Amino acid sequence: MAASPEAPVYFQALIFLGAAVVAVPLFRKLRLGSILGYLAAGLVIGPFGLGLLSDSTSVMHVAELGVVLFLFIIGLELNLSRLWAMRRDIFVLGTAQVVLSGLLTMLYPLLVADRPWKASLIAGLGLALSSTALVMQLLGERGEVQQPHGQKAFAILLLQDLAIVPLLALVALLSPLDSEGGDPAWLSAAKMVGGVAAVVLTGRYLLSPFFRVLASAGAHEVMTAAALLIVIAAATLMTYVGLSSALGAFLAGVLLAESSYRHELEADLEPFRGLLLGLFFISVGMTVDLQLIARSWAVLLGAVVTLTVIKTTVVYGLMRLLRHGHEVSIRTALLLPQGGEFGFVLFSTAVAAGVMEQEQATLLVALVTLTMALTPLVAALVPLLVGTRAAPEREERFDGARGSVIIIGFGRFGQVVSQLLLAEGVDVTAIDNDVEMIEAAERFGFKVYYGDGTRLDVLRAAGAERARLICVCVERKEAATRIVELCRTSFPLAEVYVRAYDRVHALELLEHGAHFQLRETLESAIVFGRATLVGLGLSPERVAEVEEDIRQRDRERFALQQQGRDPRAGNDKLYTRPVPRPEPFLPPQRQAIALNPVPGTGEDSDQDGKGKGDR
Structure with a gap:
């Protein structure tokens, strides 16, 4: 029986939560991922399934808040310097991907489906946009957000989120309808610039004092409410000036990335983000019209294959052209073959502007939904193409984790560290996210807890608030730096000892x-x-003298680099050897004789002296 519009809100919530609780664990047990579980739940309860809920549009409007919160949390992970460091991937790789994928994809509706060129162009560019919510959720579930392919995928997705603005302007330009009554172009541009400036200035100068006042009041729930207020206000302002709501939330997150409250905000918003993002995928599943798919299965099947091949090939080719490795390129390419949630907005706008017919837009929405549903399966092909085996899943459980010392990362380095501590009877809690390593350690009698040490909730569950000392022994320097930031802001009483990758990372x-x-x-x-x-x-004795000399020089050099924040400082402390002049591979047939020999030169000159220089 379908829920009527007058049905109580809690009855609709009961349907959503019940469908999610049943479908998601089932699909995770089948190793199909939680996203497919949410999509399947939406299909079952939606108007084209059991009909328990009929208004998928209003549900999606509410669920889009999950995408907005997700972009805000992603912004908290970044800061302006990291964003600037990613500029090449964002603007070069991302722009090239949208343009090439859009132009190639438009050929399918233009040549195969015989659609007008304007509608085909908007369809191609709309399908070039991938799903930020889906891809980042996949990366988050696998703990791959900070890995190289996760960062490349995020850079492309960020440009795609920015591209929705010129694409909406393109729809207005191609529209045959009278556009009188709208704002002039200069006024629209001024509104956009003013909206971005308002978010930037507010985030730069007002948010940290605002949260400082709230924190001094000691009301935790008010901090959560304030975080939601900031996100929704930034999203609303961006929507009002004609930009993406997700862009506003992302900007607010980036501007708070340097704040001392960022980890608390992330932990407060995480439950809302997860639930609302799940609601978003359920609402997408509710739009799947099985009858339409059955009627147009040939066209949709060809479109799914075409879109997947084009976007995967374009991303892989561009990344290889920019000299990225095969594994990173293929992992990134297989994450981005789907259409995205912004395609829904673009296609509906194109219909309202008279650029596209409703029937074509309905097919495009079905295509986007199908490609989103197939993405986890496409991404599962990675081990076959890069020659690695997917790691088995393991549940995060910290029953009995009460160690006074926490070791994060139980690889070769962490294992040796643990031996010294265990030899003195120190109570140690070890954390790692490599399932195979954990199982191998358990066979030798070690208890290692499964968990991602870069997550604040995992550190709290492992007892970081009670720990005297936290040893960060992970291999990846980005992960080590993030763990240090989390520990210093959230667990200030614990001392943090870290394995550094190199000298720059140590600084x-x-x-x-x-x-x-x-x-x-x-x-x-x-x-x-x-x-x-x-x-x-x-x-x-001489060996000990040399060793102490090297250690002393290294300490002095490191101190100079720490004071001046220049990795090249103190290079005069290094022992170097002058580069000798190259000798011929074959000795000369006749020995040269100097007519005017220069005193102090000759074959017996000293080439073995040691010197100091820069390197």
């Missing part, structure tokens, strides 16, 4: 408040060099 860790850092190869290289000198026959 970065100290800047973020790490109490101790150690470059991962420093000690092993010194021990190796010491053994080499012993093997060459030097006395133990």
Whole structure:
């Protein structure tokens, strides 16, 4: 029985929550992912399934808040410097992807379906936009947001979110309808610039003092309400000036990325983001018209294959052209073959402007939904194409995690660290997100908890608030830096010891408040060099002197670099060897004789002196 519009709100909520609770765990058990579970739940309860709910449009309007919150949280993960560092991927890779994918995709409706060129162009460019919500959810579930392919995918998605503005302007330009009554172009541009400036200035100068006042009041629920207020206000302002609501939320997040309250905001909004994003996917599933798919299955099947092949090929080709590796390129390409949620907005606008017929827009919406549903299956092809096996899933459970020391990362480095602590009877809690390594450690009697150490909720569940010391032993330097930021802001009583990737990373860790850092190869290289000198026959006393000299020079150089924040400072402390002039591969047939020999030169000149220089 369908729920009438007058049905109580809690009855509709009961249907949504019940469908999600049943479908999502089932699909995760089948290793199909939670997104397909949400889509299937929407299909079952929607107007084309059991008909329990009929108004998918109003549901999607509410559910879009999940996408907005998701972009805000992504913004919190970034700061302006990181965003600037990604500019090449955002503007070069992202723009090229939208343009090439759009122009190639428009050929299908133009040549195969015999559609007008204007409608075909809007269809192609709309389908070139991928789903930010779906892709970032997939990356988040797999813990791959901070990995190279996750960052490349995010850069492309960010440009696509920005591209919706010129695409909507293009629809208005192609419209045959009279556009009188709208704002002049200069006024629309001024509104957009003013809206962005308002968000930037507010975030830069007002938000941190605002949250400081709320935090001093000690009301946790007010902080949560204030975070929701900021996100919705930024999204509303961007919508009012004609920009994407997700863009406003993202900007607000980026501007709060340097704030000391960002981790608390992220933890407060995470439950809302997850529920509303799930609601968004349910609403997408409710739009699937099985009868329409049955009637037009041949056209839709050809369109699905064409779109998937074009977008995958374009992304892979562009990334290889920009000299990215095969694995990163194929992982990124297989994440982005689908249409996106902004396509719904573009196609409905094109119908209202008379650029596209309603029947074509309905088919395009069905196509977007189908490609979104197939994306998890397409992404599952990665192990076949890159020669790796997907890691098995494991549940996050921290029953009995009460260690006074937490080791995050139980690889080769973390295992050696744990041996010293366990030898003294120290109570250790070890965390890692490599399931195979955890299972191998359990066979040797080690208890390692599964969890992603870059997540605040995981650290809290592992007992970081009670820990005396947190050892960050992960391999990836981006993850290590993020964990240090989380620990210093959320667990200030715990000391943070970190494995550094190199000298530059060590300086970065100290800047973020790490109490101790150690470059991962420093000690092993010194021990190796010491053994080499012993093997060459030097006395133990001389070897000890050389070792202490090298350590002292390294300490002095590191102190200079820390003071001046210049990685090149103190390079005069390095021992170097002058580069000798190249010698011929074959000795000359006749020996040259100098007519006017220069004193102090000759074959017996010293080439083995040591010097100091820059490198």
